[in-house]
Amino acid sequence: MKRTPHLLAIQSHVVFGHAGNSAAVFPMQRVGVNVWPLNTVQFSNHTQYGQWTGEVLAPEQIPALVDGIATIGELGNCDAVLSGYLGSAAQGRAILTGVARIKAVNPNALYLCDPVMGHPEKGCIVPAEVSDFLLDEAVAVADVLCPNQLELDSFCGRRAESLEDCVAMARSLLARGPKAVLVKHLAYPGRKAEDFEMLLVTAEGSWHLQRPLLAFARQPVGVGDLTSGLFLARVLLGDSWVAAFEFTAAAVHEVLLETQACTSYELELVRAQDRIMHPRVRFEARRLAL
Ligand SMILES: Nc1ncnc2c1ncn2[C@@H]1O[C@H](COP(=O)(O)OP(=O)(O)O)[C@@H](O)[C@H]1O
Ligand SMILES: Cc1ncc(COP(=O)(O)O)c(C=O)c1O
Ligand SMILES: [Mg+2]
Numbered sequence: 370m371k372r373t374p375h376l377l378a379i380q381s382h383v384v385f386g387h388a389g390n391s392a393a394v395f396p397m398q399r400v401g402v403n404v405w406p407l408n409t410v411q412f413s414n415h416t417q418y419g420q421w422t423g424e425v426l427a428p429e430q431i432p433a434l435v436d437g438i439a440t441i442g443e444l445g446n447c448d449a450v451l452s453g454y455l456g457s458a459a460q461g462r463a464i465l466t467g468v469a470r471i472k473a474v475n476p477n478a479l480y481l482c483d484p485v486m487g488h489p490e491k492g493c494i495v496p497a498e499v500s501d502f503l504l505d506e507a508v509a510v511a512d513v514l515c516p517n518q519l520e521l522d523s524f525c526g527r528r529a530e531s532l533e534d535c536v537a538m539a540r541s542l543l544a545r546g547p548k549a550v551l552v553k554h555l556a557y558p559g560r561k562a563e564d565f566e567m568l569l570v571t572a573e574g575s576w577h578l579q580r581p582l583l584a585f586a587r588q589p590v591g592v593g594d595l596t597s598g599l600f601l602a603r604v605l606l607g608d609s610w611v612a613a614f615e616f617t618a619a620a621v622h623e624v625l626l627e628t629q630a631c632t633s634y635e636l637e638l639v640r641a642q643d644r645i646m647h648p649r650v651r652f653e654a655r656r657l658a659l
Contacts, residue, residue, distance in 0.1 A: 374605035375403045375446050377471070379431070379464055380453030380483070380594065381415075382408035384423070386635040388415035389454045392591030393598030395638055396620070396645050402602045405447070407434055410456040415590045417492040425456030431463035435470060445474040451601050453483040453594050454495065458502040465510050479604070482511035482547075483597040484520045491588070513604075514547040515597040518556040529557045532568075532577070536659045539570040548572065549610050553596045569614045569654065576611055576654035580622050583629050591636050596621050599645070611654050619648035 376397060381389030390406045397404050412423035438444050450471060452464050468480045484503040487495040504524060508514060518535075522528050525538045535557055539550040548571060555566040564579040599620050603613035623644035627637040638645070 373401060373403050374448045374602075375405065376449045376451060376601065376605060377405045377407060377447050377467075378451045378453075378598065379407045379409060379467075380451070380485075381410045381412065381456075382406070383412050383415050383421075385414045386591075387595075387638060388591040389594050392594040392636060392638070393451070393453070395642070396595055396624075397598045397602040399642050399645050400599065400602050400620075401606055405438070407431065409454060409460050416494040417590050419492060426460065428457060428459035428463045431460060431467055435467045439470070439474075444471060447471045447475060447478055448605050449479040449481065449601055451481045451483070451598060452507070453597065454485045455499045455502070457496060458498040461499060461502040461507060465506065468510060479512045479601070480510060481513040481515065481597060481601045482507045483515045483593060484508075484524075485593070486520050486523060488519060493590075508542065509546045511547050513549045513551065513601065514542055515551045515553055515593070515600065516542075517554045517593055518552065521552055529555075531557055531559065532566075532657075533659055535568055536570060536575045536657060539568060539575070543570065543572065551597070551600055551614065553593050567614070567618060569610060571610050573610075575657040575659055576614060577657050578614060578618050578652050578654045580618050580650075580652045583625050585629060586632070587634050589625070589628055589634060589636055592621060592625070595624060595636065595638075615652060615654050616648070618652045618654075619650050620645045622650055622652070623648050 383391045394404050394406050410425045412421045455461050471478045486500045529535045542550050550570045552568040565582040567578045569576045599617045600613050603616050624641045627641040
């Protein structure tokens with residue numbers, strides 16, 4: 370029997386609704402991965418409500434928890450680490466130490482960094498020091514990086530001008546360490562208004578994918594976390610980068626369709642669970658000759 374992969378997921382938890390681990394853990398489990406959730410913050414709700422309660426995990430708790438897993442002899446079973454929303458730069462540094470420790474016992478373990486940065490316009494609030502940590506330190510350690518457009522622009526210090534430019538910018542990140550860069554949402558001048566576009570860049574090439582842009586009264590949150598989580602889960606289950614990319618786009622689209630049908634602000638993950646596992650739609654990633 371094929372072994373079930375294990376994934377340490379280090380990101381936010383919200384008591385109500387879905388963002389961070391609260392958006393990604395259940396879908397990753399639903400597609401067949403054992404998830405070890407480590408919550409960087411526990412907030413009442415995601416920050417785009419404009420107010421929340423709760424607290425940030427003390428950074429020393431991260432090595433303490435990794436230590437506990439090592440003590441029971443399970444650390445070598447960790448096949449991947451995912452990091453997302455961080456409450457402080459110190460937490461980020463503790464995660465990189467944890468990644469090094471896991472790679473020492475399992476050299477094949479992957480580290481996927483979703484570089485969640487603040488987005489003041491959208492109301493995504495992240496401490497400024499976290500962005501600096503992601504830009505300077507995390508990128509050099511990550512095997513996979515999953516920025517959105519704003520985050521890609523921040524890594525490159527400029528705004529993307531075209532699709533070709535986005536590809537060049539994502540490629541420039543490969544030179545800094547990652548083996549794959551998944552841009553979860555492209556936003557460049559001149560793109561088609563009716564599509565939602567994504568990009569995958571690896572050493573083997575670049576792939577572009579488009580799915581329909583759905584209308585929402587308020588943009589749902591946690592879509593990025595769902596995207597990076599499912600992508601890593603499928604890679605661990607044996608998909609190629611491109612197959613994982615296509616699967617993720619389809620499964621996320623199914624969740625958004627259900628969310629739209631319910632006119633819900635929060636992602637309808639429970640209602641969409643069967644379609645996360647077996648999406649009805651398929652979006653083909655088109656290889657770019659760039
Ligand atoms: N098919 C879609 N139609 C409409 N909006 C979408 C679709 N897929 C994702 N979104 C929205 O697009 C945005 C993507 O956000 P972005 O900031 O680029 O990434 P992240 O989710 O990591 O913050 C989110 O607001 C999400 O709700
Ligand atoms: C607590 C928390 N975690 C994670 C996120 C990231 O969500 P997304 O997947 O939309 O980038 C947010 C965004 O506001 C948040 O408030
Ligand atoms: Mg995000």
